[in-house]
Amino acid sequence: MTITKLLVANRGEIASRIMRTARECDIAPVAVFSDADAGAPFVADADEAVHLPGNAPSDTYLRAEAIIDAARRTGADAIHPGYGFLSENAEFARACAAAGITFVGPSPQAIESMGSKIRAKELMAAAGVPVLPGITLDSDTEVDADDFAARVTAEIGYPLLVKASYGGGGRGMRVVRDPSELFDAVTGARREAQAAFGNPAVFLERFVDAPRHVEVQIFGDTHGTVVHLFERECSIQRRYQKIIEEAPSPAVDDALRTRLGEAAVAAGKAIGYVGAGTVEFVLGQDGRFYFLEVNTRLQVEHPVTELVTGLDLVRLQLQVADGLPLPDEALTATVSGHAVEARLYAEDVGAGFLPATGSLARFDVPPMKGVRVDSGVADGSEVGVHYDPMLAKVIAHGPTRDAACRRLARALHETRVHGVVTNRELLVGILREPEFRSGAIDTGYLDRHDPAQLARTAPEVVRLHALAAALAGQAERRATAPVLASAPSGWRNVPNGPQVAKLSYEDDEIEVRYRIAGRIVEAEVGAEVLGEVVLHAASESLVDLTVDGVRRAVRVQRVGDVFYADSSLGATTLTELPRFPDPQSRTAPGSLLAPMPGTVVRVAVDTGAAVAHGTPVVVLEAMKMEHSVTAPHDGTVTELNVAIGQTVETGAVLAVVEEAP
Template sequence: MTTVNLIRKLLVANRGEIAERVIRSARALDVATVAVFSDPDAAAPFVALADEAVHLPGAAPSETYLRADLIVAAAEAAGADAIHPGYGFLSENADFARRCATAGIRFVGPPVEAIEAMGSKIAAKELMTTAGVPVLPGAVVDDDALAADPDALRTMAEGIGYPVLVKAAFGGGGRGMRIVQDADEVADAVAGARREAASAFGDGTVFLERFVEDPRHVEVQIFGDTHGTVVHLFERECSIQRRYQKIVEEAPSPAVDEALRDQLGSAAVAAGKAIGYTGAGTVEFVLAGTGEFFFLEVNTRLQVEHPVTEEVTGLDLVALQLQVAEGEPLPADVLGATLRGHAIEARLYAEDPSRDYHPGSGTLHRFAVPDLPGVRVDTGVRSGSVVGTHYDPMLAKVIAHGATRTQAARRLARALAESQIHGMVTNRDLLVGILREAEFLAGRTDTGYLTRHGPAELSAGSSAATARRVHALAAALADQAGRRADPPVQRPVPSGWRNVVSAPQVAKFRLGEEEVVVAYRRERGGWWASVDGEAVNPLRVYDATAEAIDLEVDGVRRTVALHRVGASVYADSPLGATELVDVERLPVPGTEAAPGSLFAPMPGTVVRVLAEPGQAVTAGTTVLVFEAMKMEHQVKAPVDGHVAELLVSLGDTVETGEVLAVITSEEEAA
C-alpha cells in the first residue's frame, strides 16, 4: 500500500506568473498557500492570490528571492510544510533543497543528488555519456589562470572546432553565453561570459562546446515518482529564440515523427533514470538537420513552457508535482498519456525588438487579452501593474490549443493581435508576425529563424501607413468628443481657441520619431479633415466618444478604441495598435537633448567605459556597457565622429532616458 503524506500548506518561493500558476493548482488540491514578496512586489497580484504572504525586505533578487535562509524562515513562520520553487531563482539550487530537508520542509522537486548531478553542465555531460545519451564535444574553463591565457583558450577552441559556444556551467536563460567564430574572438567571449555568469549565477565557470549552427532546439518533458518510475510526456519545439532565450514554443515538434519521438523519449528517460529523477524535469537536445540529436542539459525543475505539454496531454503538471512530493505513484493518465492536437505558446515581453530587444519598465496602463476559444493566458500582471527593472520583463505567456498546428497558430495570432497592451513597448507585433509567417506555418523553424527573419520584417504590418493615418485622426476626434461631453473630459493640452471659427482645429502627435498633424472641423454636411496636409475624403463619423470612434475612411468603416493616459493616446483597431503622444505646443526652451546624444534605454549600472572624450569612433563602436536585468547591454555610436562628451563613469547607476554620452558626427564637426 502506498504511503501518502499530504501537503497541508505550501510556500511558493517565486513571484509573478509562475507563483500564480502554482497557487491555482495548490488551491484546487485544497492546499493552503503562502507567498513571499519583495518591496517592488508588495502590490503584485500573486501576493493577494495567496492565502498568506511573508515580506522579504529589499528589491534585488540577491536580497530577496535568492535568499535561501529568508525563504526557509518564511516557511517556518507561516507553518508551511512544503516549498515549491517555481522556475529560476532557487529552483535548481541543491543547497536550498538541502536546507529545506534540514528544516523538515518538503522541497517540491527532485532529490538533492539529482540537482547536484545536473547543476554543473560539465558534470552532466560526463554522466550522460556514461548513460549512453549522445553529447557534443567540449572543454571547461574553470580557473582564472586559464581564462586569462588567450593562447590556451585558442588551442582549446581549435581542438573542439569552430564555431564554438561559450556557455555558463551553472544557470541558463541565455546568460553567460557567446558564439565564437574564430580564434580572435575567444578570449573576449570567455571574459564577457564569465562576468555575466558570475553576476547572474554567482559562479563564473564556463565551458566551450561545439556549436551546431541553426539546429532545432527540442526538449522532452520527463516525470518520475518516488517508486522508481520515470516516463516522458513527449517533446516540445523551442527553436525560435532571441539572445538564446525562447519566445515561441510548441508541442509536439513539427520535425519529429513517431520513430524519432521514441528515440528522443528513450534518451530522455535514460537520462532521468541515470540521476534517480523524481518530479517534473526537462531533457534538452539540439536536433541537427541530419536527424542526429545531442544532449544539452537537464533542467531539474518545471519549465516556463510547460503549458503546451499540459494542453496536448490534458495533464496538470503542477498538481502532479505536488502529488509526487506527497509520495503518490504516477497515475494511469500519466503512464498512458497520448498526444491530442497541437499547442503553441508565445512569451509576451516588455521589450523593444527594434532596439536589440532592450527590456522596458514602467506602468502597464492596460493589459487585456481577448477571451477566445482554445486560448489560455498565464500572467502575473494586470492593468495598473508596475513592471520594474529587477526581474525578468515577461508580462505573460499566451497559449493556444487547436486540433491542428495551423489552427493553434491562427488562434494565437488573433488573440495577440486583439490584445490591448498599453504603457510600454512589447514584442507583441513580432510574435504575431512570426505566427503568420510562411516559413513558420510550414514548420521550418530552427535557432536561426530570427536571423533569417529580422524583427523589422516580422513586425512590419502591411497596413502601417493606413494605421498611422486612421489612428491619428481617431485620436484627434476622440479628444474633440471628450471636450464636447457633459461633463467634458479633461486633457493635459486644452482645446485651441480660434478667432476664425471656420478655421480647422489642429492636433499634433508624435508617433515614434515622426510628427503627425491632424486638422479637422465639423461642417454642416459632416466632417472635413486632413492628416499631414492630405485631405481625408470621403470621411464619415458614425459615432464618437472619448473612448471609441466609429468612422469610415477611404470607403472602409472601422471602430478605433482609444485610451488616453496623460499625454499618451493608445489606439487599437483592426489595423493594429499605435501609441500617439501629444506634441507640446509651447515647449520649454533648452529642454531638448543635444544632437548625437546616447540615452540609457533602461535603468542599469555602468560596468565598462570603452571610450573617452575626444576619441574618434566609427558607427557601431561600443562606447560603454551597462548591466540591467542581469544582462550586459552595449551602447554604440550611431555614426562616424568623435566623443564630444562622456557623462557617466564606471559604476554609475543610470535611469531610463539619461544621456550617457554625446557623439559629434563628422558632418557636424565640419
C-alpha cells in the first residue's frame, strides 16, 4: 500500500476498529479528539492524536478544516471518516483531494448524488431499481400548512415517513398517519436534522406498514468493478434506529438474494460507486422490495458481514482507496454460518429510550468463543450528552441463526455495565423471545412487544439482589468499623430486632429486613418472607447464599449510594435510600423534571397557560435526539424555569403544572 499514515476523523468504537486494521496493514493510525474524549480508549489506540478544542460536534468532529490541518501536522496521507460526522460530506471529500490527502470513501460526486434523496430516487428509478413516491423539502423551502398538506395527500398519501435528507441513523425521522400531524412532524424533523447534520432539508415518502428493513453491502473499485457482499437484516429498531442486525436475513431465499444483489449492484454502477456502501431497501410482506437510500460509507453493522464472509471491510476500503482492484476473495465471497449484532446503548428503555449519562464504574463483556466486541468505552469512561449513546457492539457468529442468537444472548447476559442505565436487558429479552427466534420479525416488532416487558427483571430476582445488596452493605460497614472489627457481619447484642435497609428499584421502594444467626438468615424483602436462607459468605463485592435450596453467588459493586448486583439470574441496579430524607429535597406537586441532561430547544407554553394532560411544555435535545416533556395532568403552568438554549441537568425542575380542580 502507498498509504502510510491514516487519520481517523471519528471517535468511539469505530475509530478503534479502523485503527486495528490500519495497524495490521502497517499503517500508522492518528486520532482527533474533543475535550470530552481526551481520556477515551480510541485516543490511546492511536500512535498520535490531535486535540480539537470543544465538545459540540460542530466545533470538533464536523470541522473539516481543523481535521485536514491535523492530517497535515501529523503527516497523514489519508483520512478515514468512519460513519456519521463527515463521512457523507462531499465538500469534505473534495477538501481532502485539494489538500493532496486520500479520502477513504467514494467520490464526491457519488456522495452528492446520494446525499439528495430525491435525486437518488430519480437515479435509482432510471437504473431500474424499485422506488416509493416521495417529496423533498430543501433547506430554504417555505411550508404553507394547508397547501402542503393537500400536495402530500395527492402525491404520497398516508401513512408517510418524514426523515432528514442529509444523514441517517434515524435522526429527524417521524411517521405521520394523519394530515393533522404533518406540519408539526415536518417542523420537528427539520429542527432535528439541522442539529444533527447542519442541514434542515427533509424528505417525505410513502410508509410501508410492517416491512422488513433489508440492506445490501456493495463494494466498488476504481477499475469499474461493483460487487455485492450479500444482505443484512436490520428490522429490530427503536425510534427508527437499528439495535439488532444480522446476516444473512432469515426472510431472504436464494432467488430473492439474487434479485436484491442485482438491484444493489445496478444502484452502485448507476453512480460509479467506489469503496464500501450500502443499498437499503424496505421488504414488504409480499416479497416486493423498494429502494430507500444508499449510505455512501461503512455501516455500523458491517461486522456481521465480515463474520459471515471472512472479509475485513476496512482493509478492502484501504486497498480500494489505494487504487488496487478488488481482490479475488471479494469477487467470489460466500456466506458461512450466521452472525447477529447487538448495539449496547446507554439509555433508559422504560423511559422511552431516553439517552443516559454517567461514569462507567465497570464495563466488562466476558470473552467467549464466537463473540466479537467492538467497544468505545472501558472502566472509568465518561458517557456525556454530546455524542451518540452507543457504548459498544457485541457480535456473535455461529453455524446457524439459532446458535448465533444463543451465543449473543449469553454474552450479553453475563456482561457487567455499572454506572449508566443501558438497554442490555432489552437486547437479551429480544434474543430469547420466541417470535424473534423464529425469524418472524419486521420494523414493527417493538410495537407488538413492549420493550419494558422484554427488559423486565422478575420480582423474585429483584428480591434476591436486594437482599444481597443489603448484606454486602452490611459487610462493607463491618469491614470498615473502627471498633469490634472482629465481630461477624450482622452480629448484634440485641438479637430480637432485625436490621433494616431501604432501597429503591426503578420507581419502587424496597425495605429489606434481616436477622443473621450464624449461617442462617431470616429475611423479609418488601412484603415477601424468603424461605430458608443460608449465608455461605458475604463481603462488599460478593454474597454467596442459598435460598430455598438453590445456591447462587451475587457479585455486588457499590458506587456511592448505588448497588449493582449481578448473578446468573441477571442484573439489578438498586439505590440505597437515606433513613432520614431531607425535607428540602422534595419537589412541588406537578413539577416537570428534566429526564436527562440536555439543551432546551423549545418552550411550548407561557406561564399562566392552561394545558391538557400530555401537552408538550418543554422540548429538550440531547445526543442529537429530541424529547418532549409533557404536562402530567390538566392544569395551569404556574412556574417556567427555563429558556431556549439553556442547558439543564437530570432532575432539574423545568416547570410546574398545578393540577386543575
